[in-house]
Amino acid sequence: MDAFLETLRPELRDAIREVGVERTYEAGQSVFKLGDAGVAFYIIKKGKARVHADDLELNRLGEGDAFGEIAGLGGMDRTASVTAEERLTVLRVERQALYEAVRDQPEALLGLVTMLCERESGMADRVTSRSWQLHLARQELEIGRTIQSGFLPDSMPEITGYEIAGHFQAARVVAGDFYDAFYIPAIKRLALVIGDVCDKGVGAALFMTLFRSLIRATAQSRTFMSWAVDAEPGNACADGQDCATLARETLANTIALTNNYIATTHGKTSMFASVFVALLEPESGVFHYINAGHEEAYIVGAKGVPIALPPDGPVLGLFPGAGHAIGQATLEPGETLLVYTDGVPEATNRAGEQYTDERLRALITSWPGGAESILEAIALSVAEFSEGARQHDDITMLASYRKTV
Numbered sequence: 001m002d003a004f005l006e007t008l009r010p011e012l013r014d015a016i017r018e019v020g021v022e023r024t025y026e027a028g029q030s031v032f033k034l035g036d037a038g039v040a041f042y043i044i045k046k047g048k049a050r051v052h053a054d055d056l057e058l059n060r061l062g063e064g065d066a067f068g069e070i071a072g073l074g075g076m077d078r079t080a081s082v083t084a085e086e087r088l089t090v091l092r093v094e095r096q097a098l099y100e101a102v103r104d105q106p107e108a109l110l111g112l113v114t115m116l117c118e119r120e121s122g123m124a125d126r127v128t129s130r131s132w133q134l135h136l137a138r139q140e141l142e143i144g145r146t147i148q149s150g151f152l153p154d155s156m157p158e159i160t161g162y163e164i165a166g167h168f169q170a171a172r173v174v175a176g177d178f179y180d181a182f183y184i185p186a187i188k189r190l191a192l193v194i195g196d197v198c199d200k201g202v203g204a205a206l207f208m209t210l211f212r213s214l215i216r217a218t219a220q221s222r223t224f225m226s227w228a229v230d231a232e233p234g235n236a237c238a239d240g241q242d243c244a245t246l247a248r249e250t251l252a253n254t255i256a257l258t259n260n261y262i263a264t265t266h267g268k269t270s271m272f273a274s275v276f277v278a279l280l281e282p283e284s285g286v287f288h289y290i291n292a293g294h295e296e297a298y299i300v301g302a303k304g305v306p307i308a309l310p311p312d313g314p315v316l317g318l319f320p321g322a323g324h325a326i327g328q329a330t331l332e333p334g335e336t337l338l339v340y341t342d343g344v345p346e347a348t349n350r351a352g353e354q355y356t357d358e359r360l361r362a363l364i365t366s367w368p369g370g371a372e373s374i375l376e377a378i379a380l381s382v383a384e385f386s387e388g389a390r391q392h393d394d395i396t397m398l399a400s401y402r403k404t405v
Contacts, residue, residue: 015101016043020091025084031068033081038071040094047088051080060085073098157183159190159282161403165371167379169343169395176204176273177341177394178212184220187246189279191219192287194398196294196341197273198315207262207271211316214261215277218254247279248288248326255290255316255324262317272317276309276339285331285402290324292316295342296357300367300374301335334369336401340378343393347382350389355382371399 022045025031031042034053043066051059051067058080061067071078073095156164166179176197183190195211197204254277262271274294280287291297293315299307313324331337340360347355363381367374375397382395 012102015098016091016093019097019101020093023090023092025088025090027084027086027088029084029088031082031084031088031090032078034078036078038068038074038076038078038095040092041069041072042067042082042090042092045089045091048085049088050083050085052083053080152178153181156181157190159183162190162282163371163401163403164190164192165375165399165401167375167395167397169379169391171343171391171394172201175394175396176200176208177343177396178208179339179396179398180212180216181398181400182216182220184250184279186220187250187279188243189247189250189281190400191216192278192280192337192339192398192400193275194294194339194341194396195273195275196343196394196396198271200393203269203271207266207269207273207317210266211258211262211273211275214258215254215275218257219250219277219279221250221253243281244286244288247281251277251279251288251290251326252324255292255313259292259316259322259324260320263320263322266317267320270318272315274311274315274341278337278339280331280337280400285333285335287329287331287337289327289329291327292324295340295345297337297339298361298364299329299331299335300338300364301332302366302368304366306338306361306364306367331400331402333402333404336367336369336371336374336399338364338374338397338399340397341394343391343395344378344382344397346393347386347395348389348392349385349387355385359385369401369404371401374401375399 020043023042025047031049044061044063046063049061049065049067050057051061061082067082068078070076072093075095152168153166156166164181166181168175168177168179170177176199178193178195178197180193181191193212193215195208195215197207197211255275258275262273275292276289276294276297277292278287278289278297289297289309290313291309291311292313293311296311297309299309307329309327309329312327314322316322345355345357345360359381360378363378364374378397379395
């Protein structure tokens with residue numbers, strides 16, 4: 001306590017000691033809360049305290065520190081909460097009592113004004129410093145956003161007879177959702193991928209890049225092995241091999257390697273992702289797929305109720321050696337394969353109501369066709385439902401439409 005008092009004029013120091021009342025707070029007990037009326041300030045004699053706004057920690061205080069003087073002496077509402085971290089003993093100085101004590105002491109009044117000006121100046125310096133820190137943090141996040149956007153496809157592959165489209169709408173600067181679409185010459189298949197990493201923010205974004213890269217690299221491993229500096233990619237199916245068998249093998253290996261790598265190498269982080277991967281043979285429309293704990297995918301057409309492709313195995317990254325069943329379906333002319341993340345059905349409006357899977361199914365039932373148009377319709381429907389409410393989760397969608405002849 002003396003450290004703070006020694007910075008003051010003797011007259012003010014004596015007045016504070018005269019009117020100050022010792023108070024004790026137990027660990028976890030609130031000294032005052034955000035929004036409380038300021039009627040006093042405090043000087044710590046012993047113990048530690050935490051300054052915070054809800055769960056956001058702003059500062060830590062110890063013996064000799066003063067707090068609450070701006071609001072306490074100015075009669076303003078508290079701009080933060082202060083809670084004892086351990087048994088805390090303070091000198092509580094009420095505004096009215098201090099003003100009465102120094103009212104007829106010009107030197108003490110001058111000391112009080114000087115103290116407040118110095119505290120305001122110090123606060124301004126801290127605000128400036130934190131503003132620069134926030135500015136730099138935003139710059140780093142923007143760089144991260146730019147880098148992360150490079151992990152999403154710049155354009156969709158051009159496949160004769162198909163229209164492919166994607167939609168990505170991040171809830172924060174960086175995101176945990178991803179989608180991908182690429183052709184694999186070695187097995188004559190179009191890969192369609194969507195994933196949702198648990199949690200949000202920077203951590204999810206880092207793992208998003210890892211999941212996406214593992215899936216793409218493993219799925220194209222046969223193509224990579226045939227690459228040379230001056231050679232075109234080879235075709236593993238060219239010599240009468242069974243492309244369907246190779247496609248199933250590629251799909252199984254892609255999911256298994258990605259899952260096992262994350263689970264064994266990064267298991268301590270408990271990070272995981274729900275993933276849907278399909279390998280489509282364009283000529284026939286037949287595709288093999290694995291739905292690893294992801295939202296239902298749909299085959300949407302003009303003939304009625306969408307065909308659902310539900311999860312058939314656990315999410316990736318938690319359980320080494322987890323098994324995943326391989327499904328098979330056919331995309332007929334006029335039909336669209338639609339996959340999306342849970343940011344669509346879980347979008348909320350201002351009343352806290354969710355968009356829901358039921359509302360989505362009602363929208364896409366008997367869809368006339370078109371990858372781009374179905375994604376635009378869903379995005380518009382979600383936006384209208386949300387009524388400008390804050391977006392809490394990433395919204396990502398991928399669609400592949402097989403054109404009619």
